[in-house]
Amino acid sequence: MAFDIGAAADRPGRSGHTVTTADCVRLAPRRSPAALRIPAELAVLDQVADFVLRLGHRAGLESNALYRLRLAADELATNIVMHGYRGATGEIAVDGGIDPDQVWVRFEDDAPAFDPREGMRAPALDVPLAEREIGGLGVYLAFTSVDCFAYELVAGRNVSTLVMRRSATR
């Protein structure tokens, strides 16, 4: 079952259009000096977590919001490695920033054009756990953990942006 991105309430894109970075981040951010470039390998994704946790701490995100932003970033990065590059060598660029009301983290990669949200699957609660297809669960967790999850193909690069409101208390 495909997850209906348009069904998610209180998020840009609920009308069904493709959510772009401009929908998430009101002012197009300049490239942040706080940036990270890593090889697309699972073994180094803890650097993404460190980056996001430091950014979130600086922004004063409360602990649950920070956990969710880190979870979303981790799942998105894992998805880029596993389903974007599919084992091929490559690089992931991560940057992020703090706006007055939100924190954003942006991922860019050169894998084949790939909107991670298309692989998203909501849990099939009516299927016994042992029989469930669990592909797409990571992206589902990412999408439901942040306030905005945008994707754009920019000059041939995949660009995904995650946003967490600083006042988030969900």
Next chain:
Amino acid sequence: MAFDVRLRVNERVATIELKGELDAGTAARFHETVDEAAATGAIELVIRAEQLSYLASAGLRALVFARQKMGDDVRIAVVGATEPVARTIKLAGFDHSIDLVDA
């Protein structure tokens, strides 16, 4: 980031204690331990999660594996999960099949 997993079996109850961060980089160790627990013929699997500080979808896949490997008759319980870890398990809909205790 640190992760540790320990298995002990007592009177056919297998207990797996998790510490640290369970993500794509560490899930293989949890998966192997679930396999070991299943091989003991345990009738119950208790996963102590009090010191599990982070759970990603890779860890959830190991829970699905546990359910597949141990069969429907084996009770699987996750004990003492922190609020965000329990939230992730619930969000994935796993709490229909795995008991969340003291979460």
